[in-house]
Amino acid sequence: MTNLNSLKAIAVFDIDGVIRDVSGSYRRAIADTVEYFTNQAYRPTPIDIDQLKSEGVWNNDWEASQELTYRYFESQGQSRTQIQLDYNSIVAFFQSRYRGTDPNNFTGYICDEPLLLQASYLEALTQANIAWGFFSGATRGSANYILEKRLGLKAPVLIAMEDAPGKPDPTGLFATVEILENGSENLAPVFYVGDTVADMYTVTKARDLHPQRLWVGVGVLPPHVQETAARRDAYAETLRQAGAAVVFSNVQELTPGKIEELLG
Structure with a gap:
């Protein structure tokens, strides 16, 4: 003591x-989530994720996943108001990759950190x-x-x-x-x-x-x-x-x- x-x-x-x-877990789950919500059109690289986090306000990886998804669609000429992104769905998908789909036990990427x-x-x-x-x-x-x-x-x-x-x-x-x-x-x-x-x-x-x-x-x-x-x-x-x-x-x-x- x-x-x-x-x-x-x-x-x-x-x-x-x-x-x-967490490069193979949290960051992999971010990439999976963005890829899913952009309909497989965009998978952020580790450098993409680092660049976002270097802004100093994207410590929450659920919010970071949402932001990268928004930015992809904006790069395609769409405004945020046109994009129907449900934050709770992003969180649920992210958690299914990171924690796994068993509600009682960790079975996802977290197990291999x-x-x-x-x-x-x-x-x-x-x-x-x-x-x-x-x-x-x-x-x-x-x-x-x-x-x-x-x-x-x-x-x-x-x-x-x-x-x-x-x-x-x-x-x-x-x-x-x-x-x-x-x-x-x-x-x-x-x-x-x-x-x-x-x-x-x-x-x-x-x-x-x-x-x-x-x-x-x-x-x-x-x-x-x-x-x-x-x-x-x-x-x-x-x-x-x-x-x-x-x-x-x-x-x-x-x-x-x-x-x-x-x-x-």
Whole structure:
């Protein structure tokens, strides 16, 4: 258990692209959904999806799927008012691919997500008096599946989609920090670790609203952008421009020693 009186820092982690590789699951489900709702006319590439997410407001993958579908039809000369897109149908189709069609068990793409972090890494943070938790735009069911069933964590601190407004609104980050502090008033520095522009914007907004605390944005490169050096470097630069103080190729590079170094 972390000693709250000697808390060195708080590390809050996004989940998708940081804790688990979602290139073959969430992003595949986005592509499937857009392809379905454009009647097989358009399947967005990983770069298409990254470009949308670089706008910083499409953290919700259901909304991202809808937006990409709208933009395709607009590129064909149709206005949004002409297109009969039902958001609930988009969500249902997306979930049928990502979670699967069994209402009681996950059977979809979620089952095959590679882990990007080991539980021993989190234990090392605890030993160094660094409190940790999770703030993610994923649904609670999906997030708990990866944290509890796959990683073996016991009731980790988690603020999920159902618990707070979507990023870049920092409400969920504040809620996560409040739980981790558990009444402590020493205003430990907060590191928020994410893989998207929206994650970095969340840190910037947190800093604007609570400037009395140190907020550090830590960028992590999701696996799908590391296939070529040019793409990796471009994505890292995008995260830095959005506010990342440092960018890593894997979350576990944010070691207790690196945290102390960043605190300088």
